[in-house]
Amino acid sequence: MRPTPFLAPSPEAQTQACTTTEPDGLTLSLNTFEAIVIKFAAAMVCSAMAVLILAALAKLAVGLVKMVRAWGQPLQVAEEEQKEEQKEGRENTMAAGSVCAICLEEFGRQDAVRQLPECRHGYHAKCIDRWIVERGTCPTCRRWGRGTARLLSSGSGGKR
Known part of the structure; x- marks a missing residue:
């Protein structure tokens, strides 16, 4: 007995299964809308993380600059x-x-x-x-x- 090959649904069947038709005639693919929302949410999360990382790096750089400036200078008599x-x-x-x-x-x-x-x-x-x-x-x-x-x-x- 030979295994039967997997048959994928036709492109028309896929489109019909994932689309809704609005009364004004616009067709919206749910997969496309979900992908847009997920990409937007991911972009917002990445942007927030990038801002936090840049703020931490800036604070670290300022601290390092202060430490390097103070490190090379011996205590002086005032x-x-x-x-x-x-x-x-x-x-x-x-x-x-x-x-x-x-x-x-x-x-x-x-x-x-x-x-x-x-x-x-x-x-x-x-x-x-x-x-x-x-x-x-x-x-x-x-x-x-x-x-x-x-x-x-x-x-x-x-x-x-």
Whole structure:
């Protein structure tokens, strides 16, 4: 017994099965209409995804540019800030016998101490330079610390 070949319906039968005739004489193929709706919906979903991806890429690019700019610049001594503090009469009140929050060693009289400008926390210069390059935040309060740190005079000890 031989298998019978599959017979496809004639093109006229396919057209009649998938079309409707409107009273004004217009013929609309349901397959064509569904295909148009599906293509339109797919285009809208793809457009929305593209917009979200582009927004995320733009945000990432801005963050990378900021990070690259800050990465190449070492912490600099902010002399203007020291002069402003002296003009305003503010003193650096560093508690004697305090310890560096990074290395947990006490500040010595000859240790170079840096103070972050935003939060005014003080650390050993070598400790905070390395910390800021690696992490970018204050070790104590987690504020963004890239930029300049003020070098305190020798003999000040402690952290504010």
